[in-house]
Amino acid sequence: MGESVMIHHGAEECWRKSSASNPAGNCVEIRRLRSGSVAVRNSRHPDGAALVYASADMALFLRRLKARPGPDGRRPPTAS
Numbered sequence: 001m002g003e004s005v006m007i008h009h010g011a012e013e014c015w016r017k018s019s020a021s022n023p024a025g026n027c028v029e030i031r032r033l034r035s036g037s038v039a040v041r042n043s044r045h046p047d048g049a050a051l052v053y054a055s056a057d058m059a060l061f062l063r064r065l066k067a068r069p070g071p072d073g074r075r076p077p078t079a080s
Contacts (some may be wrong), residue, residue: 017043 021027041050
């Protein structure tokens, strides 16, 4: 699964954070690497380590996350 690595942080514009992130800063940021892998870091510690996942692993994680019921018990609408 994920491997903890240090990533050069010179290009901050490459990191993305959800527009639905909360003001308390309890968020993660993602960045696609040249290798095609996806790096994930804690937005509160941007200079810390990041976890790196294969693109296929991240895609599977997101599909499964989207398929789970939300806090209200309902599943999110599926894209047509």
